[in-house]
Amino acid sequence: MKGWALLCALLLAGCRGAAQSVLEPAGPSAARIHALWNVFLAICTGVFVLVVVTMLLAVLRRRVDPEIGSSPPEVDAEALLPKEKRAHLHAKAVEPATERRLAQWVATAAALTVVLLLVLLVTNTLTGKALAALRSEHALEVEVVGHQWWWEFKYRDPEPSRLLNTANELHIPVGRPVALKLTSRDVIHSFWVPNLAGKRDLIPGQENTLLLQADKPGVYRGLCAEFCGHQHAKMAFLVVAEPPEAFEKWREHQLQPAAPPMELLTQRGQQVFLTGPCVLCHAIQGTSASATVGPNLTHLASRQTLAAATLPNVRGHLAGWILNSQSLKPGNKMPPITLPPEDLHALLAYLESLK
C-alpha cells in the first residue's frame, strides 16, 4: 500500500517535471504573494457567495406567473400626478417602507464594499512594500538578456576575468538574494519563475531589476510571459537552486574555458565547429569562436536542456537541432545545417565533451 502511494507520488512528480506553480512558493517573494493571494481568495469568495445567495433567495422569494399582463408593474408614479388622475394609472406605487429597507441594505453593502476594498488595498500595499524591501546587499548580480527566443545569463563580477556568460539555465545559491538586471536586445520579454517571484518585463532601452531568492534547493521552471513572436511558447529556462558550496563549485567550473579536445574524434569535431557556420553565432571560450548572436556553448554539455528548456539535452535532440532546428522549434533563428554523417558524429562528440 505504502509502496503504491510512493509510486503514485513519483509518477505524479515525474509527470510534472520541474516545479512551475504560483501555489507552491519556494522563495520569500513568491511566499508573500501567495499569502496575499490567500487573503484575496478568502474575501472574494465570501463576497461572491453572498451575492449569489442573495440573488437566488430573491428569485425564490417572489416569483409570479411567467405570463405577462396579470400583474401591474410597480413604479412610483403617483407622486407625479394630481390626485384626481391617480385612478387612471395602471402602475401602482412601490411600497415606501420596503424601499427604505432596501436602501438601508444597499447602503450597508456599499459601505462593506469600501471597507473590504480598503483591507485588500492595505494588504496589497504592505506586500508590495515587503517585496521592495527584500534585502539586496550582498546580492549576487546577474544580467539577464532576453533574445528571441532564448535567455542569456551574465554573472557580474568586479573582476572582468570572472564574468560568466551562459544561457537558458540560471544557477543560484539557496538563501541568498539574486539581483537580476533585466534588459532585452530585441522585443519585450517577461521573466517569470512562478515558484520564486512575480514577473518583470525585459524592455529594450531600459534596465529593470528583479530580486529573486530561493529558500529550498530544487529546479524551478521559468518562462517568458510577454508575447514575443513566433516561439514565445518555447522560451523557457530552468532555475537551479543549490546550496552555496555547490553553487560556487558550479560557478568556478563554468568560469573555466572549454577543455581542449583530447581524442581524435572530438578534435575533428572542434574542427567542424570552427570551420563551419557555427562560429558565426556561437562562442566557446578557449577557442577562437566568440560570436554573441546565439547562446554561449562553452559548457553546453553541463546543461539539462536544449533550445530554451524545450528539449532534454541528449544526443538525439542535439543532432536533430543541429541538422534542422526548424522542425523542432519552427521560426527560431538557427538555420538548418547540412553536415556529412561523419562530421555530424564528430561534432556531436565534441559538443558532448563540453561539460
Added chain:
Amino acid sequence: MSSGSVLPSPALPDAPPLESEAEARERAQLERTWSPLGGLKGWLSDVHHTTIGRRFIVTAFIFFLLGGVEALVMRLQLARPESTVLGPDLYNQVFTMHGSTMMFLFAVPMMEGVGLLLVPLMIGTRNAAFPRLNAFAYYTYLIGGLLMNVSFLLDMGPDTGWFAYVPLSGPEYSPGKRVDVWAQMITFTELSALAGSVNMIATIFKLRAPGMSLNRMPLFVWAQLVKAFMILFSMPAVMLASLYLAMDRLIGTHFFNPAEGGDALLWQHLFWFFGHPEVYIIFLPALGILSSVLAVFARREIFGYLPMVLAMVAIGFIGFGLWVHHMFATGLPQLGQSFFTAASLMVAVPSGVQIFCWLATLWGGKLRLRLPLYWILAFFALFVFGGLSGVMLGAYALDLQVHDTFFVVAHFHYVLIGGAVFPLFGGFYYWFPKFTGRMLSERLGKWHFWLFFAGFNLTFFPMHYLGLMGMPRRVYTYAPDRGWTDLNLLATVGTFIMAVGLVLFVVNVFWSRKRGAVAGDNPWDADTLEWATSSPPPPYNFLHLPTVRGRYALWTQAVDQPIVTGVRSDRPEVLVTRLMDAEPDHRMEQPGPSLWPLAVALSSGVAFTVSIFTPWGIVIGAGLALITLTGWFWPKKPYREELLEEQP
C-alpha cells in the same frame, strides 16, 4: 424655425385605435416621406437608424461567429500538448484575429448598433441626429472589418496580438504587411466609433421626447450616453498610437524605437489609455440592457435611479485612471503602483453599487422567470465572479504573479462574455419581438441558455487554475509534462458546448422570424417608448410623436397623455428639444437617403488601404475624399415655397 407644440391627444383610453381619415392621411404621408428608396440604390443609400442599427448588429454578429470559429480552432490546438492543428505562425495570426475581431469588430460595433437601433425609439423621435454620418460610420466599419479578414485569408493576417506591442510590431521584428493591416483596421473602426458616438450624443441631448428631462431618461440611454463620451475621449489615444506605428513602419519615423530616442513603453501607455476604457465602453451599454430587461421582468422600477446614473458616470471617469494596471510588470515606481492599484480597486465601488441596486430590484420585485431574465441572472453570477478576479489583477503585488497568464484570459472572458455577451443575449430575446413582430422560441432559447452557460463555465473556470499553474497566455503549444493537459481538454470541450448553444440560437432566430408566435406591440408589458409603436416599427418610428412624464414612460402614462403635433409629415422632420428639460425647441429637417456617405467611406477606404502599400494612398484618398465630401455637403435646393417666401 417654428416651434412644435404639445397638445392633448384625442385618443380614448380603452377603445380600439380607430384611425380617423386625417390620421390615415398623415400615416400615408409619413410613409412616403420616410420610406427608403427602392432597389439596390435604395438599399445602399438608406440612412434610417433602424436600418443602419440592424446592419451594425448583423455584421457584428457575423464577426462574432468568425471570432468564435477562431476560438474553436485555438482550443482544438490547445486541447492536447504538442498538437499540430496549427503551427506557431498560424496560431499567432489566429489569436490576434480572435482578439482584434472580438474587441474591435464585434463588441464595440455591436453595442453601437444596439444603441443606434434603440435609442431614437426609446427617446421617442423619428431618426438619429445625423443619419448620413451613421451610414458613413457603418460603411467605414464594414470596410475595416473586411480588410482585416480578407488579409487573413491571404495569409496577411496580423500576428502580434490585438495589443500589438512594439518593438515586436515595429518595422524590424514584423516585416511584411501584417501589422500595417492591423493598424489600418484600427483606424477604420475608431473612425467609425467616433462618428457613431458624436451622433449618439447629439441624438440623446437634442432629440428626446418632450417631458423626458435628463433625470427621466431610461438607464439604457444613460449608459449609451456615458459610453459615447468615453469613446470620444479614449479612441483618439489609440488612433494616435496606431498612426505613429503606421508611420514608424511606412515612412521610417522612430516614435517607438529606443535606439533612435523613441520609447517602447509609450505604445503601451497610449494603447491602454484607450484599452482599459474600451472594456467599460463594451460593458456600460450592457448594463443599460440589463436595467431595461430587469425592470420589465421584476415588474418594478429599478431601485436607486440616481445612484445608478452616478455610478455609470463615475465608472466613465474612473475608467480613464486605471490603464497602468496592465503595465505593472514593466517596472514602475512603488508609489505609482500603489496609486493605480487604489484606482483599480476604486472602480469596484460604483460597480458594486450597481450590483446592489439591481439585487434590491430583484428583491423588491415580482419576478417573471422568462428567457431574458435567465441571461440577466447568469450575468450577476458571472460578472461578479469576473469583477472579483479583476480586483485580484488590479492589486499590483498579486498581479505580478497572475499577469499574462491564463488567469487573465479567464478573468476577462468572465467580464466580457459574462458582463456583455450574456446581457446582449438577454436583450436579444427581449427586443426580438419588437423588430420582427414575432417571439423567439422559449424552448430552443432555454437549450441555448443552458448549453452556453455550462459550456462557458467549463471553458473559462479551469483557466484560472491553469494560470496559477504557470500557463502563460498566447502560447501555441505546451509540453505534456506541464500538468496542464486535462484542464485544457476540459476547456476545449466547454468551447464546443458553447458553440452548440450558439448554433441553436441561430436556428431559433431563423425559425422564429417566420414561424414564431406573433408578438403584438408590447408583449412584455414593458415601460420604454419603443414599445409604444408597432412591431416592427414603421420607417417613421411613431405615427404620433409621444411625450413623457415619468422615468417609466409607458407605466406612468396618463389616459390623456399629450402627443406632439406640428412636426411636418411631408418632410423628414424631427422635433429638437432642450438639453436638460427636453422642452420643445424647434423643428429640424433631416437629410434624406444618400449615396454620398458610402462614397466618402469608400474613398477613406482607398486612402487607408492603399497607404499600407504606398504613401501615395493618402494623396489619392485625400483627393477622392475631397470630391466625395463636396458632393455630400453640396447645398440642397430650397423648397419652392421657401423660394417664394424670399421674394420681396
